[in-house]
Every structure is written in structure tokens, then in C-alpha cells.
Amino acid sequence: MKSAVIIFPGSNCDRDMDVALKKFGFKNEMVWHDDEQLPKSDLIVLPGGFSYGDYLRCGSIAGKSKIIKSVVDFAAKGGLVLGICNGFQILTETGLLPGVLQQNKNIEFICKNVFVKVNNKNNKYFNSIDKDILELHIAHNEGNYFCTSDELKMLKDNDLVAVSYCNEKGEVNEKSNPNGALQNIAGIFNKEKNILGMMPHPERMIDKYLSGEDGSIFFKNLLNNFK
Amino acid sequence: MTTINEKVAIDHGLKKEEFKKICDLMKRTPNLTELGIFSAMWNEHCSYKSSRKHLKNLHTQGKRVIQGPGENAGVIDVDDEDAIVFKIESHNHPSFIEPYQGAATGVGGIMRDVFTMGARPIANLNSIHFGSTQHKKTKNLLRGVVKGIGGYGNCIGVPTIGGQTCFDESYNGNILVNAMTLGLVNKKKIFYSKAAGIGKPVIYVGSKTGRDGIHGASMASAVFDDKIEEKKPTVQVGDPFTEKLLLEACLELMADDSIISIQDMGAAGLTSSSIEMASKGKLGIELDLSKVPCREEKMTPYEIMLSESQERMLIVLENGKEENAKKIFDKWDLDFAVIGKTTTSKKIELYFDSKKVADIPIDFLAEDAPEYDRKWKKTKLPQKIKFKKENFKSLKINNCLIKLLSNPNICEKKWIWNQYDHTVMGDTIQKPGGDAGVVRIHGTEKAVAASVDSSATYCFAHPLTGGKQVVCESWRNLISVGAEPIAITNCLNFGNPEKEKNMGEFVECVQGISEACKYLDFPVVSGNVSFYNETKDKGIKPTPSIGGVGLLKNYKNMLTMDLKNEGNVILVIGKTEGHLDQSVFARNVLNEKKGPPPEINLFNEKNNGSTVMKLIKEKLILSCRDVSLGGIIVAIAKMCIKGKKGVKLNKLKSLINKFEFFFSEDQGRYIIEVSKKNLKKIENILKENSVHFDNLGEVQKDNYINIDSEKISVDELSKHNKNWLMEYMEQ
Numbered sequence: 001m002k003s004a005v006i007i008f009p010g011s012n013c014d015r016d017m018d019v020a021l022k023k024f025g026f027k028n029e030m031v032w033h034d035d036e037q038l039p040k041s042d043l044i045v046l047p048g049g050f051s052y053g054d055y056l057r058c059g060s061i062a063g064k065s066k067i068i069k070s071v072v073d074f075a076a077k078g079g080l081v082l083g084i085c086n087g088f089q090i091l092t093e094t095g096l097l098p099g100v101l102q103q104n105k106n107i108e109f110i111c112k113n114v115f116v117k118v119n120n121k122n123n124k125y126f127n128s129i130d131k132d133i134l135e136l137h138i139a140h141n142e143g144n145y146f147c148t149s150d151e152l153k154m155l156k157d158n159d160l161v162a163v164s165y166c167n168e169k170g171e172v173n174e175k176s177n178p179n180g181a182l183q184n185i186a187g188i189f190n191k192e193k194n195i196l197g198m199m200p201h202p203e204r205m206i207d208k209y210l211s212g213e214d215g216s217i218f219f220k221n222l223l224n225n226f227k
Numbered sequence: 228m229t230t231i232n233e234k235v236a237i238d239h240g241l242k243k244e245e246f247k248k249i250c251d252l253m254k255r256t257p258n259l260t261e262l263g264i265f266s267a268m269w270n271e272h273c274s275y276k277s278s279r280k281h282l283k284n285l286h287t288q289g290k291r292v293i294q295g296p297g298e299n300a301g302v303i304d305v306d307d308e309d310a311i312v313f314k315i316e317s318h319n320h321p322s323f324i325e326p327y328q329g330a331a332t333g334v335g336g337i338m339r340d341v342f343t344m345g346a347r348p349i350a351n352l353n354s355i356h357f358g359s360t361q362h363k364k365t366k367n368l369l370r371g372v373v374k375g376i377g378g379y380g381n382c383i384g385v386p387t388i389g390g391q392t393c394f395d396e397s398y399n400g401n402i403l404v405n406a407m408t409l410g411l412v413n414k415k416k417i418f419y420s421k422a423a424g425i426g427k428p429v430i431y432v433g434s435k436t437g438r439d440g441i442h443g444a445s446m447a448s449a450v451f452d453d454k455i456e457e458k459k460p461t462v463q464v465g466d467p468f469t470e471k472l473l474l475e476a477c478l479e480l481m482a483d484d485s486i487i488s489i490q491d492m493g494a495a496g497l498t499s500s501s502i503e504m505a506s507k508g509k510l511g512i513e514l515d516l517s518k519v520p521c522r523e524e525k526m527t528p529y530e531i532m533l534s535e536s537q538e539r540m541l542i543v544l545e546n547g548k549e550e551n552a553k554k555i556f557d558k559w560d561l562d563f564a565v566i567g568k569t570t571t572s573k574k575i576e577l578y579f580d581s582k583k584v585a586d587i588p589i590d591f592l593a594e595d596a597p598e599y600d601r602k603w604k605k606t607k608l609p610q611k612i613k614f615k616k617e618n619f620k621s622l623k624i625n626n627c628l629i630k631l632l633s634n635p636n637i638c639e640k641k642w643i644w645n646q647y648d649h650t651v652m653g654d655t656i657q658k659p660g661g662d663a664g665v666v667r668i669h670g671t672e673k674a675v676a677a678s679v680d681s682s683a684t685y686c687f688a689h690p691l692t693g694g695k696q697v698v699c700e701s702w703r704n705l706i707s708v709g710a711e712p713i714a715i716t717n718c719l720n721f722g723n724p725e726k727e728k729n730m731g732e733f734v735e736c737v738q739g740i741s742e743a744c745k746y747l748d749f750p751v752v753s754g755n756v757s758f759y760n761e762t763k764d765k766g767i768k769p770t771p772s773i774g775g776v777g778l779l780k781n782y783k784n785m786l787t788m789d790l791k792n793e794g795n796v797i798l799v800i801g802k803t804e805g806h807l808d809q810s811v812f813a814r815n816v817l818n819e820k821k822g823p824p825p826e827i828n829l830f831n832e833k834n835n836g837s838t839v840m841k842l843i844k845e846k847l848i849l850s851c852r853d854v855s856l857g858g859i860i861v862a863i864a865k866m867c868i869k870g871k872k873g874v875k876l877n878k879l880k881s882l883i884n885k886f887e888f889f890f891s892e893d894q895g896r897y898i899i900e901v902s903k904k905n906l907k908k909i910e911n912i913l914k915e916n917s918v919h920f921d922n923l924g925e926v927q928k929d930n931y932i933n934i935d936s937e938k939i940s941v942d943e944l945s946k947h948n949k950n951w952l953m954e955y956m957e958q
Contacts, residue, residue, distance in 0.1 A: 009560065010468050012384020016653040034558075048651075050382040053468025109377050109646045139381070139648045201650075209656045209667075209782065 001026050001226045003043040006071070008033045008062045013048035013084065013203065020203035021045070024219040033065040042226050043080045044071055046087030048139075048201060058101060058142045059089030068094055080124060080222075081195045085140055088187070088197030097188055097197045098155070099147030104140070105180025111139040113211050114178055116163040116186045116200060117170050123193035124225045125162065125218070133170045134163070134214040136200035138178060143199040145181040145188075155188060162187040162196055229259050239266035240442075240449060245597055252591045260529045260577065260585045264592065267442075267495035267533055268502060271758050274596040277724040278756045281737045285751045286744040291713050292752055299340040299420055299491065301752025302412070303714050305778050309668055310414045311675055312346035315354070315407035315718040315774040317757035321462040322404040323451070326371025330355075331379040331465040332537050333406045338383065339491035342474050343540065345418040345481050346410025349652060350666045351380045353390040353406045354679040354718070354772040358399030360635050360955060365394065368402050370956070375465075376406070377646045382467035383474065386655050387647035388664025391679050391772075394635040397687075400451060400762030405718040407774040409677055411668060418481060420490040422508035422543045422569055427487055429501070429512060429567040430549070432556050433473050433539035435522035439463050440496070440535025450723055451762040469538040469561070476559040477540065485548035492539040498532045500541040501567075502575055506593040511572030516579045520562040528579040543569060603730035606690050612808050612822040619886045625939045627816050627890065628864060628932075629947050631857045634811055638951040656782055660869075662707040662853055663775075667782050674782035676710035678775050683768035685824035688809050690732045690769055694739020695827040699894060701775030702747055703853035706836050707897060709786040709843050710777030715744065717754035717773050722766025724758045732769035733758075740771060746829040747836075749775070786843065788852040790870030793928040795849060796906055797874060799859055801835045801896030802919040805887030811856050812890035825892050832895040838916040839897050845912075847905050854896035859923070860889035862898045864932065868945040873931040876924035885935070900926060 003026040007014045014030065021028040021043075029039050033051075038044060051062035062068070068090075075081045075096060083091040091097040104110055115133050118126050147155070155161055165184040167176040177184045179199075187198025205215030229235060236246035239262060249265050250256055257265060271277060287295040293310055294302035300314035318333025338348050353376055358365045369392075380387045385408070440463035480486060488508065490500040497519070505512040516528045522536070544552060549565060556563035570576070575592070577585040631637055644659035656674060657665035663678035680700045686693025698715065705712040717740060722729035744750055760767040779785055807813045808822025842848050850870070854862045867873060881888050901909055913920050932939040 010382070010471055012382075012471065012651060016651065019653060049384060050468060050471070053382065053466070053471075055468070108374075109381055109648070111381075111648045111650065112645050137650055139650060141381070204650045204653055206653070209785075210653065211650055211658075 002041045003028045004031050004039050004041040005045045005047055006031045006067055008051035010051045010053050011047050011049035016203045017045055017047045020206050020219055025223050033067050036066050038070045038074055044074055046083040046090050048085030051086055059093040062090045063093035075195055078194050083197040084201055085199055088199055091197040096195050097190055098151040099145055101142045102144040102146050103142050104144050109141045110178055114138050115166050115168055117166040118163055119161050120159050125196050128224055129217055129221050135212050136202055136214055137204045137211045138200050140199055143179040145185040158191055160189045161185055162189050163198055231256050231262055240270055241266050261587055263529050263533050264498050267498045268592040269596050273495050273499050276597045277599050277601050279598050280600055281734050285741050287750050289750040292750055295752050299343045308413050310412050312341050312344045312410040312412050313716055313776055314340050314753040315405050315716045316755045317718050318404045319757050319760055322372055323402050325462040326368050327375040328462050328464050330372040330375030330404050332463045333404050334376050334379040335465045335470050335537055336493050337406045337408045341408045341410035343489050343491045345416050346412035348385045348408050348410045350409045351385050351387045352677055352679045354681055356393045356398045356403035359396040360394050362399045372404055373643050373646055379465055379467045381648040383471050384651045386649045386651050388649055388655055389659045392640050397768040401760040401767050403720050405772045407679055418486055418489050420488055420504055420507055422488045422504040422510050425569055425571055427543050427569045428549055428565045430542040430544055431519055431564045431566045433561055434469050434536055435520040435562055436531055436534045437522040437536045438530055441533045450759050463535045463537050465537050472559040472561055473538050476556050476561055479555050480552055485545050487543040489542045496535045502592050506589050511570035511574045513570050513576045514567035516577055518564050518566045520564055528584045601724055601730045602727050603734045604727040605731055608689050609823045612819055618817055624934055624937050631811055631861055632944055632948040633951040637856055639949045642952045642956055657708055661788055662704040665708055665785055672781045674779040676705050676708045676777040678704035679772055681770050681772040683770040684809055686736055687768040688824045690735035691739045692824045692827055694736035695743040697771055697773045698740055698743035699832045701773045702749055705775050705777035706839055707851045707853045709784050710779045712749050712777045714750050714752045715773050715775045717751055717771055719756045720760055720770040721758050723761045729766055736769050736771050747833055786851045788850055788866050788869055790866045790872040790900055790926050791849045793926050795900050795902050795926045797923045798899050799896055799921050799923055800839055803888055804893045805883035805891045806893050807891050810892040825894050827894055835895045835918055838918045847909050848899045850900040852898050858890040858892055864944050867941045873927045873929045873941055874924050875927050875933045
């Protein structure tokens with residue numbers, strides 16, 4: 001039940017993630033990007049924010065930071081790596097996940113609640129979640145997922161599209177796509193499904209006084225895998 | 228070398244007499260660098276020369292006030308170890324010239340003011356005013372400003388929890404961008420700008436200095452003409468990423484006690500920050516400008532002193548703490564340079580390439596700065612309009628309501644706040660769109676509510692009443708979410724103070740603000756003044772923006788405006804007199820733009836508000852909204868829209884007609900939803916406190932507002948209310 005959240009210069013959801021992980025029982029540690037060693041952990045989280053001010057491309061400079069090599073090694077050994085928002089962008093920039101996150105179709109920052117459909121429960125992130133549709137929160141300027149047709153085929157063939165934007169009823173269509181993402185893709189796995197990158201922020205939905213509580217379901221499930 | 232004469236001084240925005248005064252004080256002609264420093268310190272923006280006399284009358288005391296006006300920001304006590312640091316500031320002139328950067332750096336500047344005091348910013352708000360929606364520049368300015376505010380705040384990771392957007396043709400040539408930040412600090416760890424001690428190292432940290440923003444503060448102290456586009460280079464360029472690093476580095480350094488004083492380099496950059504620190508500490512300061520980290524080559528002392536490059540701070544450190552401080556700034560990849568020291572000379576002495584380039588007694592720049600008692604004209608209370616029966620004859624409530632709900636100043640502003648990250652930091656419990664935004668004080672049961680308000684229409688019609696009204700509106704907005712109002716910050720946006728009418732508007736608005744603050748025990752703790760909001764002789768309507776802050780001792784008791792359950796009773800607290808003059812209804816439906824604003828009765832305002840607070844404390848109120856623009860019916864319609872419910876309204880027992888009853892903008896009123904079983908108890912409390920109320924009707928499941936024979940669809944109203952701005956921006 002040990003987790004670690006990596007702080008890059010410009011990360012701004014690191015504290016929120018720390019609060020959420022601890023709330024649901026993880027022993028969390030914060031790790032500075034300039035360190036080379038990861039603490040012994042079951043889960044590594046790359047949090048949201050604007051690492052390096054989004055200079056060059058979102059996530060690209062963070063993708064080259066010192067700590068990333070350890071993250072890649074950790075993932076190669078099957079460790080769980082979760083990237084939220086800017087964390088997802090960093091994962092695509094490091095090549096741990098395929099594709100890229102482009103600017104939102106309407107060229108505006110979007111901050112609102114969305115629904116996502118859970119496509120695959122055969123993994124440690126969603127395995128015991130009863131619900132098929134989760135209400136989560138997005139806040140990003142570059143969440144418009146895109147990949148080559150070969151990559152898309154690979155994702156589809158291996159059932160790696162973790163969550164897709166949908167409406168309240170679970171319908172995945174253009175209207176329920178907030179940012180123009182290819183086939184409403186909101187989050188994807190690597191082949192082994194130990195790495196998850198997604199745009200929505202579960203850590204902002206962890207009590208009833210916030211935007212909602214579906215984030216709690218996500219963290220509780222995650223923790224259950226380590227009990 | 229430039230020869231310094233009267234013409235050069237006038238080009239620097241100084242008046243003839245002011246230049247003479249400078250030469251007299253100095254007993255010589257200043258050199259260019261010195262003249263630049265004088266012009267920066269003596270302009271309206273930094274010296275408050277036209278406003279100081281009147282600002283002294285503001286009510287600034289209160290039992291929760293830890294720091295009032297005069298510091299980087301105001302500080303209030305919110306119990307336990309916690310204090311809230313907050314301030315609002317204008318960035319009007321730059322935002323009109325370059326909306327994205329103007330607005331972005333406005334947000335950056337106000338956040339620096341707050342974290343300079345040791346506080347971590349926890350919420351941003353803004354008040355933005357644009358020209359007529361028909362004006363050709365409005366849409367682009369709005370888009371740019373919203374992107375700029377979002378671009379900066381989102382990147383830093385501070386939620387933007389509320390604000391206000393208004394459109395009026397008086398802003399066609401001068402938009403207003405007022406940004407407000409709240410920060411949380413430990414009461415015992417507040418940092419001030421007053422320097423102390425002799426021979427202490429003066430440290431420069433943050434971004435490098437460039438040529439951007441030179442004379443920004445002077446630009447903000449002059450009216451606009453045809454050539455404003457040429458002023459683009461005076462607009463600063465923001466880098467929120469650097470600010471985020473600066474924020475973290477400063478807070479890290481503040482964790483121990485190595486800082487004596489700290490000041491951000493805002494308007495007039497290195498000049499005003501160094502002089503203010505020295506002036507407050509009654510010290511001198513000596514700087515070696517060759518040591519200032521510069522991003523451009525061959526910058527002159529003049530340029531270094533007047534640059535308004537963003538994301539910079541000046542710190543006076545304890546001796547011997549330099550190395551440790553440098554380590555922190557190195558970790559965050561920020562520049563760190565020891566550029567000078569404090570002295571006993573009470574002068575600012577500048578060196579460049581080992582030569583002395585300026586030598587001015589601090590008092591000349593601060594204490595001896597000009598102060599004007601400008602002439603001003605009183606505004607008479609306009610005559611009340613007598614509306615005739617036939618004015619209302621062909622009107623239907625439904626049509627009027629649709630018109631009002633889709634009015635640019637009343638419609639929902641989701642298009643704007645969806646572009647602001649309002650949930651980062653995980654403590655936003657009331658999002659934009661309510662009466663006030665609310666964030667929890669992290670890790671506690673407490674929460675702070677904040678709201679920004681202005682009512683230029685009222686202030687223009689009668690500044691004294693308008694000034695009072697804005698304060699009351701702010702007070703009500705805080706109460707409506709269940710917060711105890713504590714204090715305000717004000718941003719006073721006015722036209723040209725050299726014109727008697729504009730100056731009069733300022734003086735009377737300030738008087739109104741002061742009276743209301745005093746009566747409501749709602750002191751002003753910080754703020755700024757923005758004059759010269761005028762283009763080619765056309766000034767803006769007087770627009771004081773009031774940022775109010777309140778405390779919820781338990782965030783679980785927060786109220787929202789959405790109607791909760793069918794069968795509940797709806798009351799209006801406060802008396803409805805039917806005052807239509809200056810209302811949105813009168814101006815837009817009856818086309819009558821004259822008349823006085825609604826009267827402010829401070830006794831009723833306070834009594835009604837305190838009694839509503841009593842009801843809230845006894846948990847007797849289920850939802851609440853203050854009655855403001857559009858009157859009772861607009862307030863109810865918004866409650867219906869948010870709660871996705873309808874209401875059945877009782878037959879009127881009032882002597883005034885239904886349009887006067889439903890659309891009038893009488894002050895001191897709230898709509899509350901209460902459960903039937905508590906009604907008697909509530910009525911008793913209201914009567915005991917001599918609070919007037921009317922029972923308006925009941926919440927119903929059916930999604931309609933029923934008034935007399937009219938049946939108004941809430942879905943239809945919702946569509947008009949939600950779509951207007953979106954459609955306007957997409958056109």
C-alpha cells in the first residue's frame with residue numbers, strides 16, 4: 001500500500017493527489033523530479049499540472065527528467081504507474097503509452113464534470129468497480145487524444161482503451177466528447193495494463209462536498225488490490 | 228546624454244509644477260535615471276496623489292483585522308492559527324491594449340502581492356467590464372481577457388472560484404480587469420514589506436529583468452488617445468510557470484526566519500519595491516544595478532529601474548542567510564543575486580559599473596510626493612420617475628423574464644468559468660455561478676466565501692448611494708452562502724480625476740463605501756485606485772469593485788441557491804417597495820434610463836442580514852439567494868433553474884403592481900426556501916427582530932413558475948439564461 005507522487009517543476013495537482021491517496025489508506029511519499037531513485041512503492045503517480053510550463057510540448061521536458069528512468073524501470077517490472085492529465089501527457093512523451101494529447105478542439109481550456117465509460121475491468125485500476133459509468137472532472141487545455149491508425153488498431157485489438165467520454169447513459173458519441181479526442185478516448189493502458197494514463201482527475205472527486213464522489217470509488221478499488 | 232528639462236519631464240507624465248518641485252527638492256536638475264524614478268513614484272498609480280486625501284476616510288478597523296491598507300495586501304483573522312490575506316487590483320489599461328497579457332499579468336501581480344506576505348494563494352476571483360456587446364472590439368477583448376486570466380491562474384494551480392462580468396457602452400474604449408486573490412497564512416508567519424536593520428543584504432530573485440513594461444505604471448496614469456496601440460511595448464509579458472516556481476521557492480524560504488522583509492516588483496518594478504521597503508523602515512538603500520540579472524544586453528540603469536518584467540521579488544535577508552536562501556532558489560531554477568544593502572542614509576543610492584548613477588533622499592519620493600485636493604462636483608439625486616399604468620399594459624411576465632435572463636449582465640457566464648480551473652486544490656465547495664465562491668480552509672472544518680461586485684449603473688446615477696449599495700451587495704452575497712461577512716478589498720475604477728465630475732464620482736462613491744462599511748462593521752483592508760479610465764474624452768461610469776470575504780465556521784452548513792424540495796415555502800426577506808428606477812427592467816423593458824438608484828437603508832440592511840444569519844445558524848434555511856439585478860422574479864427563476872424545480876406563487880397582497888413587485892430592485896432582500904414545519908418558528912424570529920417578509924409561495928415538482936394566470940416554463944428560461952453568452956461568442 002505504498003505510493004509515490006512525483007513532483008515536477010510546475011506540477012500543481014501533486015498535493016491533491018497526496019491528499020486523495022492518503023485518505024484512502026496509501027502510505028504516500030512525494031518524490032522530487034531531480035532524484036534518481038524511487039522509494040519502494042506499489043504505485044507511482046505522475047500528477048497533473050503544467051510541468052515545465054508546458055514549454056515545447058506538454059510533458060515533453062518532464063519526459064526527460066532524471067527520475068523518469070526509474071519510472072520506466074519500475075513499469076518494466078510490472079509496477080503500477082498512473083498518469084493523470086499532465087501525467088498522461090508525460091507518459092505519452094516518454095513512450096510508455098502510444099499517441100499524443102493535442103490542444104482541445106475548441107482551443108479553450110475546459111474545466112467541468114464529464115462522464116466516462118469504463119471499457120475494461122480486467123486490470124488493477126477498475127477490477128472491482130461495480131459501476132460502468134463514472135462521473136469525473138476534467139481540467140485541461142490539451143486533452144485531445146490522437147494516435148496513428150496502427151496504434152489505434154493495437155489499442156483496440158488489445159482492449160487497451162481504459163475509459164471513453166460518454167453521456168450520463170453511457171453513450172459514446174460526438175456530443176459527449178468534450179475535447180475532440182479520437183474515438184472519445186479519455187484514458188488508455190499499456191499492453192500489460194500496469195500503466196494507465198487518463199485526462200480526468202479522480203482526486204478532485206473524493207467527497208460529497210466537491211464535484212462528486214466517483215473518484216473515491218477509483219481509489220478504494222486501487223487500494224483493494226494491495227490488501 | 229539626454230538633457231533634462233521640462234519637456235522631458237512632461238514626456239514622463241509629470242506636470243510642469245511637479246518638475247519644478249523635484250528640482251527644488253533636489254536643489255539641482257535630476258539626471259535621467261532620477262527623473263525616471265521620480266516619474267514612477269509620483270504618478271497616480273503609485274502615489275495615489277488624487278485619492279489619498281479621500282482614502283483616509285475609509286473605514287479600516289475591525290476586530291478581525293490583522294493588517295489594513297498600506298501593505299502588499301490586507302490580512303484578517305479567521306480563528307485558530309489561520310489568517311486570510313487578500314486584495315483586489317486593477318490591470319485595466321494594459322488589458323485594453325493587449326488583452327491576454329494584460330489580464331494574465333494582472334492575475335500574476337495580485338497573486339504575488341498575496342504570497343509575498345507568506346500566504347499560499349487558495350482562490351482567485353475577478354471582476355471584468357467590457358463595452359457594449361454590439362461594439363466591434365468587445366468579443367475579442369472578452370475572449371483574450373478570459374484566456375489570459377485562465378492561462379495564468381490555471382497554470383499556477385489556484386482555483387478561480389468566482390467573479391463578475393458586465394457589459395456597458397461606457398467601457399467601449401476602456402475595459403476593466405480587476406483581479407483578486409485570497410491566500411492562507413499562519414497568523415504567526417506573516418511577512419511584511421518594512422525593512423529593518425542596517426547593512427542587511429538586499430536580494431533580487433525570480434525572472435531576469437527585460438525591457439518589457441517600462442513605464443507601465445505611467446501608462447496606467449494617463450488617458451488613452453488614438454495612439455494607444457503604440458503603447459503595446461509597455462504591456463508586461465507573463466510567465467506563470469516562473470511564478471509557480473517563485474511561489475514555491477518563496478514559501479520554502481519563509482519556512483524559517485531568514486527574511487526581514489519582502490516586496491514583489493509590481494508596478495514601477497525595482498524602483499517602487501526598493502523605495503517602499505526603505506521608506507517603511509525609515510532606512511536608506513544602496514543597489515548595484517550591474518548585479519541585476521538582465522535578460523537583454525546593454526540595459527541602462529534607467530531601464531533596469533523602470534522595467535516591469537514580471538515574476539520578480541526583492542528581499543531583505545538576515546546577514547549570513549544568503550547561502551541557504553540561494554540553495555532554495557537554485558533548486559527551483561530561479562535567479563538569485565545580492566544586489567545591495569540597507570543603509571542609514573535614508574537615501575536611495577544607485578551604482579552602475581562602479582559609478583554612482585542616482586542619489587535621492589527616500590522622503591522626496593514617498594513622503595514628499597504630491598498630494599492633490601482636487602476640485603469635485605456633487606451629483607444630485609435624480610428625480611424619481613413616475614411610471615404610468617399604460618407602461619405595463621401590454622407586458623407579460625414571461626416575456627420580460629426571458630428578456631432579463633438573457634440580458635448580457637444577468638445571463639449565466641459558464642462560457643467564461645468553464646475556461647477557469649475552479650476545482651484544483653480540491654477544496655472548492657461552491658463553484659462559480661452562485662452568490663459567492665467558497666473554498667475550504669484545507670484540513671479544517673472552516674471555509675472562506677468570497678464574492679466580487681460592482682454596480683456602475685447605480686454609481687453613475689448617484690455615486691453616494693451606489694457606493695453604499697456595492698458594499699451591501701457584497702455583504703448579502705456572503706450571507707447568502709452562509710458566511711459571516713468579515714472584510715472587503717476595493718478596486719476603485721474611475722475616469723479622469725482632473726475633471727470635477729469624475730473626481731466627484733470618486734469622492735462620493737468612497738464616502739458611500741465608507742458609510743456602509745462602518746455601519747455593517749465590514750472594514751476595507753486593502754485595495755487600489757485606477758483613475759484615467761478615459762478615451763478621447765469619454766470616461767467610464769464610476770465602477771468601484773468590491774471584493775468581500777466571509778467565514779464559514781463549518782463548511783457543512785454552506786448554503787446554495789438551488790431549490791431543494793417540493794412543498795417547501797419561499798419567503799422574501801425585506802420590504803418590496805417597487806423601486807424600478809435604474810433597474811434592469813426599467814432600462815431594458817421600459818427603456819427608461821433615468822431616475823435614482825434604489826435607496827439604501829443601512830439599518831434594514833444590517834438587521835435583515837443579521838436575522839438571516841440567525842436563521843442560518845439555526846439551520847432553518849434550505850436555500851438562499853440575495854435579490855439583486857432583475858428583482859425577486861429573476862432571483863426565483865435562477866433558484867428554479869439551478870434546482871430544476873418550479874414554484875407556485877401566491878396572489879399578490881401588495882398595493883404595487885406585479886411588475887413593480889417582481890422586477891423592482893429594492894435593497895436588503897433575500898429569497899429563502901424553508902420547510903413548512905419550521906415556518907411558524909421562522910416567522911416568529913423574523914417578527915421578533917422586526918424584519919419585514921412576504922410569503923411568496925411554494926416549491927413544486929412541476930417545472931413551471933406559476934404566477935396568476937401565467938405558466939412559465941423553467942426549461943425555457945434555463946435555455947435562454949444558459950445559451951445567450953455561448954451563442955454570442957460563437958456568432
